[in-house]
Amino acid sequence: MALRHLxxxxxxxxxxxxxxxxxxxxxxxxxxxxxGSSVLLHLAFKAFHPAPIPFPLLHVDTTWKFxxxxxxxxxxxxxxxxxxxxxxxxxGIKNRISPIIHGSxxxxxxxxxxxxxxxxxxxxxxxxxxxARRDEEKxxxxxxxxxxxxxxxxxxxxxxxxxxxxxxxxxLAPGESMRVFPLSDWTELDVWNYIEEEEIPVVPLYxxxxxxxxxxxxxxxxxxxxxxPLLPGETPQIRRVRxxxxxxxxxxxxxxxxxxxxxxxxxxxxxxxxxxxxxxxxDKDQSASMEKKKEEEYF
Amino acid sequence: MNxxxxxxxxxxxxxxALAEGEPALRFLTCGSVDDGxxxxxxxxxxxxxxxxxxxxxxxxxxxxxYGTNGDSIDFALLVDGLQAxxxxxxxxxxxxxxxxxGRRKFIVADTPGHEQYTRNMATGASRSDVAVVLVDARxxxxxxxxxxxxIARLLGVGHVVLAxxxxxxxxxxxxxxxxxxxxxxxxxxxVGILEVxxxxxxxxxxxxxxxxxKSMRWFRGPTLLEYLETVDAGCPYVGDFLRMPVQxxxxxNQHFRGYAGTxxxxxxxxxxxxxxxxxxxxxxxxxxxTYNGDxxxxxxxxxxxxTLTDEVDISRGDxxxxxxxxPEISDQFQAxxxxxxxxxxxxxxxxxxxxxxxxxxxxxxxxxxxxxxxxLQEMSARKLxxxxxxxANLSTSKPLVIAPYAKETRLGSFILIDRHSNETVGAxxxxxxxxxxxxxxxxxxxxxxxxxxxxxxxKACCLWFTGLSGSGKSTVANALEIKLQKRGFHTYILDGDNxxxxxNRDLGFTDSDRVENIRRVSEVSxxxxxxxxVTIVSFISPFRAERRMxxxxxxxxxxxxxxxxxxxxxxxxxxxxxLYVKARRGEINNFTxxxxxxxxxxxxxxRLNGGTLQPDELADQIIAEFVRRRFIEDIQS
Numbered sequence: 001m002a003l004r005h006l007x008x009x010x011x012x013x014x015x016x017x018x019x020x021x022x023x024x025x026x027x028x029x030x031x032x033x034x035x036g037s038s039v040l041l042h043l044a045f046k047a048f049h050p051a052p053i054p055f056p057l058l059h060v061d062t063t064w065k066f067x068x069x070x071x072x073x074x075x076x077x078x079x080x081x082x083x084x085x086x087x088x089x090x091x092g093i094k095n096r097i098s099p100i101i102h103g104s105x106x107x108x109x110x111x112x113x114x115x116x117x118x119x120x121x122x123x124x125x126x127x128x129x130x131x132a133r134r135d136e137e138k139x140x141x142x143x144x145x146x147x148x149x150x151x152x153x154x155x156x157x158x159x160x161x162x163x164x165x166x167x168x169x170x171x172l173a174p175g176e177s178m179r180v181f182p183l184s185d186w187t188e189l190d191v192w193n194y195i196e197e198e199e200i201p202v203v204p205l206y207x208x209x210x211x212x213x214x215x216x217x218x219x220x221x222x223x224x225x226x227x228x229p230l231l232p233g234e235t236p237q238i239r240r241v242r243x244x245x246x247x248x249x250x251x252x253x254x255x256x257x258x259x260x261x262x263x264x265x266x267x268x269x270x271x272x273x274x275x276x277x278x279x280x281x282x283d284k285d286q287s288a289s290m291e292k293k294k295e296e297e298y299f
Numbered sequence: 300m301n302x303x304x305x306x307x308x309x310x311x312x313x314x315x316a317l318a319e320g321e322p323a324l325r326f327l328t329c330g331s332v333d334d335g336x337x338x339x340x341x342x343x344x345x346x347x348x349x350x351x352x353x354x355x356x357x358x359x360x361x362x363x364x365y366g367t368n369g370d371s372i373d374f375a376l377l378v379d380g381l382q383a384x385x386x387x388x389x390x391x392x393x394x395x396x397x398x399x400x401g402r403r404k405f406i407v408a409d410t411p412g413h414e415q416y417t418r419n420m421a422t423g424a425s426r427s428d429v430a431v432v433l434v435d436a437r438x439x440x441x442x443x444x445x446x447x448x449x450i451a452r453l454l455g456v457g458h459v460v461l462a463x464x465x466x467x468x469x470x471x472x473x474x475x476x477x478x479x480x481x482x483x484x485x486x487x488x489x490v491g492i493l494e495v496x497x498x499x500x501x502x503x504x505x506x507x508x509x510x511x512x513k514s515m516r517w518f519r520g521p522t523l524l525e526y527l528e529t530v531d532a533g534c535p536y537v538g539d540f541l542r543m544p545v546q547x548x549x550x551x552n553q554h555f556r557g558y559a560g561t562x563x564x565x566x567x568x569x570x571x572x573x574x575x576x577x578x579x580x581x582x583x584x585x586x587x588x589t590y591n592g593d594x595x596x597x598x599x600x601x602x603x604x605x606t607l608t609d610e611v612d613i614s615r616g617d618x619x620x621x622x623x624x625x626p627e628i629s630d631q632f633q634a635x636x637x638x639x640x641x642x643x644x645x646x647x648x649x650x651x652x653x654x655x656x657x658x659x660x661x662x663x664x665x666x667x668x669x670x671x672x673x674x675l676q677e678m679s680a681r682k683l684x685x686x687x688x689x690x691a692n693l694s695t696s697k698p699l700v701i702a703p704y705a706k707e708t709r710l711g712s713f714i715l716i717d718r719h720s721n722e723t724v725g726a727x728x729x730x731x732x733x734x735x736x737x738x739x740x741x742x743x744x745x746x747x748x749x750x751x752x753x754x755x756x757x758k759a760c761c762l763w764f765t766g767l768s769g770s771g772k773s774t775v776a777n778a779l780e781i782k783l784q785k786r787g788f789h790t791y792i793l794d795g796d797n798x799x800x801x802x803n804r805d806l807g808f809t810d811s812d813r814v815e816n817i818r819r820v821s822e823v824s825x826x827x828x829x830x831x832x833v834t835i836v837s838f839i840s841p842f843r844a845e846r847r848m849x850x851x852x853x854x855x856x857x858x859x860x861x862x863x864x865x866x867x868x869x870x871x872x873x874x875x876x877x878l879y880v881k882a883r884r885g886e887i888n889n890f891t892x893x894x895x896x897x898x899x900x901x902x903x904x905x906r907l908n909g910g911t912l913q914p915d916e917l918a919d920q921i922i923a924e925f926v927r928r929r930f931i932e933d934i935q936s
Binding site (some may be wrong): 015021022160162189220 | 426716
């Protein structure tokens with residue numbers, strides 16, 4: 001690999017992934033379809049080669065993801081013959097939970113947080129591998145690589161174990177579980193450089209294209225399907241935009257950009273003065289809100 | 300599906316290429332509570348352009364609410380992450396920050412200043428190349444400065460930057476800076492910190508942080524950032540010879556059997572002769588398999604899958620090593636141990652040790668001494684409290700492949716895990732093995748009584764309870780066994796009545812039968828002590844001679860005679876089995892105390908007042924005596 005520091009990051013992440021298989025009975029990879037997940041999946045191929053990936057992937061589908069994300073997911077699962085579990089909170093569907101009617105906080109809680117809990121319980125997963133990084137948000141700076149969760153899936157600050165060297169303590173009492181974050185030490189730029197180096201497929205939404213959007217609360221929201229009602233005074237416009245971070249489309253703001261390929265994207269990133277999660281509405285609905293979500297098992 | 304493949308047009312500047320190419324420098328920042336650490340990191344992030352516009356906006360708002368700088372921006376708020384901490388104005392855990400300049404990438408382990416958070420500091424230091432130790436120019440070197448420096452030294456952090464902060468508050472005085480620098484240099488020499496660079500700065504005003512200070516033109520050294528950008532980042536200690544701890548056996552089908560792991564030391568090439576440790580079986584490298592195709596060689600840090608030319612039984616925890624240069628194997632070694640739990644560490648208590656991919660049971664057999672964190676001075680200790688650091692001997696239930704920490708970080712470091720709570724309670728750095736057993740198969744060691752006891756983390760002994768029927772021997776023995784079990788001791792009770800149902804069912808109560816009864820029981824208890832158990836014998840054993848006979852079967856200090864001294868009247872009143880009534884009626888012959896003598900011990904090792912105290916209290920008395928006699932370390936917890 002041309003970039004030595006990416007190589008170091010890769011080796012460390014591979015080590016962590018192998019530890020997960022060695023230390024847990026029922027691991028799962030939380031596949032969010034985003035760039036982090038793409039990198040994770042690629043690392044998993046590397047870690048277990050020549051054996052296939054020894055755990056299933058789990059996508060918690062809120063039913064409000066960009067349609068391009070869903071088709072990307074389905075094609076990927078087919079292409080690599082992945083064991084892809086898609087979980088939807090049927091309770092939420094029954095109650096017609098929607099980000100538009102119930103707001104981002106309720107929607108995220110029911111369709112994402114509770115849904116994840118349901119899926120973890122149903123399959124009795126004891127380790128869930130996620131693509132979160134410490135540089136994403138302030139409250140993640142103290143997250144462990146092996147992050148302990150109680151039987152109720154709660155993150156308790158006092159229960160977190162000191163992590164020295166590369167010694168990861170994955171021992172659990174019955175019912176407890178671990179979130180594992182192999183990309184903890186990666187930065188957003190590292191992720192993109194690695195995607196470039198390794199030619200990892202990502203959802204095209206990350207690249208600029210003319211897309212139909214409306215401006216709402218200072219954010220550019222893509223009109224992804226006909227479920228997004230226009231408010232008085234809103235008119236759909238075609239803008240050249242891309243997304244830095246992907247979520248539910250009514251809650252995810254686009255940025256205006258001319259970066260149509262990965263090189264341009266990396267160059268844009270280097271001079272950007274906006275944070276990665278700046279377009280994510282769900283981060284802002286309460287003060288210190290990532291911290292609260294973390295305690296409630298959003299990750 | 301979009302593949303991002305337009306690589307040709309990569310036109311990154313030379314500086315950026317350098318920054319992206321080099322592995323990140325990992326450094327930790329430490330200092331006392333008000334030394335301005337968060338301000339320093341916040342400002343570093345800000346001045347290197349890591350803070351986005353939206354974060355900056357949020358910061359301005361927050362500065363007005365929580366800030367300690369009036370209306371100006373409080374950089375500390377950029378890094379004091381959790382809401383709870385922000386409200387209390389303290390930092391309570393290790394936080395990791397990431398930034399990059401044109402010359403290098405950085406990973407910062409931000410560790411809190413409070414003295415009680417030694418464990419966080421050790422955590423941060425375990426993976427750092429450089430320690431930035433902050434001091435307040437007004438206060439100079441404090442106890443915590445020394446403490447943090449000592450921990451950095453113990454964890455093997457190669458470089459220390461003494462960041463003399465708040466120079467603006469001492470009028471940028473060179474004299475004051477030199478004073479602080481000189482006193483730190485002296486201390487650093489005492490504790491063996493070899494590389495120290497002192498930099499005067501003001502994190503608040505930005506002096507010598509990223510730009511040279513106009514107020515301290517007398518200082519000709521680098522700014523903190525320049526120093527960090529250029530310091531030669533020594534990697535952790537990596538040895539010269541192949542060591543690859545096996546993480547997983549990779550067996551996708553019948554035709555492939557490989558061993559996945561990351562090389563912790565050395566280099567491996569196809570065709571190399573290797574030994575699998577600790578078994579010592581040898582083979583040859585057949586293939587080095589990676590996702591990117593087979594390789595001819597791999598070096599320390601590479602994650603690979605190795606296949607061998609022979610079918611060798613290898614599992615997780617084994618270490619593939621250079622055949623000619625085998626590592627040390629030992630089940631007993633000396634290490635520096637950092638205790639990280641609020642529950643104290645007690646010698647003899649069993650823990651799980653995790654070292655590399657090896658995991659087994661371990662005990663700290665002895666604490667040699669505690670290491671004072673002021674000057675690394677030796678202090679005596681019988682147990683370890685939270686944040687204590689000590690030199691200790693450990694014994695493990697199976698031999699581990701080890702290396703001195705100062706030579707090979709990976710094989711030389713370990714964590715200790717509580718067997719019940721599963722918490723990581725300690726961390727250690729191996730100094731050396733106590734059995735130099737490199738060339739000896741461990742099985743061939745003649746296992747002694749001491750070793751058997753040692754592997755259970757205890758001193759084997761025989762606790763011989765004597766006393767009248769109904770005196771409370773069995774009740775106290777039971778209470779004692781429960782207490783000992785809770786503390787992780789391996790115990791067994793030989794109870795008079797129970798033994799008479801089996802082993803001694805052919806014996807009656809004549810004097811000669813009583814002697815044979817005691818002979819057999821003392822022989823069995825001797826075997827049990829030989830097996831390493833804390834053996835509790837609860838027998839009336841009325842005759843001095845037989846008790847002496849029993850004692851003589853044991854080594855000095857192994858046999859404790861415990862006299863449960865309960866007056867006959869009370870025993871008769873209790874009469875739990877209705878035997879006294881029968882004896883008085885003449886239905887039982889040779890009943891001790893009534894129709895057969897009881898020869899009370901003249902100098903028992905422990906005399907218990909069984910007439911007035913509760914069984915629990917009596918058991919505690921015995922434990923107190925154990926502690927006094929150093930059978931076990933102080934076990935209040």
